[in-house]
Amino acid sequence: MLEELDDLLEDINHILERSQEESLDWLLDNFKPLSDADVLHKPERIKMYTYPYGSLLRLYGVQVGLDCVIITGISIKMARYMQDGKLTQIELNKMDYLRSWLLDNNITNCDQLIEE
Numbered sequence: 581m582l583e584e585l586d587d588l589l590e591d592i593n594h595i596l597e598r599s600q601e602e603s604l605d606w607l608l609d610n611f612k613p614l615s616d617a618d619v620l621h622k623p624e625r626i627k628m629y630t631y632p633y634g635s636l637l638r639l640y641g642v643q644v645g646l647d648c649v650i651i652t653g654i655s656i657k658m659a660r661y662m663q664d665g666k667l668t669q670i671e672l673n674k675m676d677y678l679r680s681w682l683l684d685n686n687i688t689n690c691d692q693l694i695e696e
Contacts, residue, residue: 584637588630588654592639611641611649614662614675623682625675640671642678645689652678 594606614625624643629635636658641651652674659665662672687693 584630584635588637588639591628591630608643608649611639611643614640622688623679625679638668638671640675642675642682644682644687644693648690648693650678650693 591610611626611628613619614627618624618626623645626641626643626649628639628641630637636656637654638657639651639654641649643649653671655665655667655671657665657668659668662668682688682693
């Protein structure tokens with residue numbers, strides 16, 4: 581687990597070493613939809629794994645439009661479904677709350693978020 585955390589932190593440090601545009605591209609390339617249904621619903625809940633297979637650590641967030649990712653948290657996923665784990669349920673609740681707030685306030689891109 582410590583090795584996986586170290587690898588995840590190394591990936592995140594790559595963001596700091598790149599320009600903002602490249603960092604956003606990196607984030608969007610490395611985040612995946614939380615579920616197949618999320619692809620159809622915007623703003624989209626997203627997740628990032630440390631490794632393509634077998635990762636326990638997950639970084640969670642919400643993508644707003646094409647140009648903004650709001651990271652909501654990190655968790656250890658040890659249950660098959662997020663709802664089945666206490667920590668992952670907390671992360672799911674945070675993503676759902678943020679998603680609802682964005683929809684309620686008609687925020688669909690990063691510029692609108694900055695204006696709020």
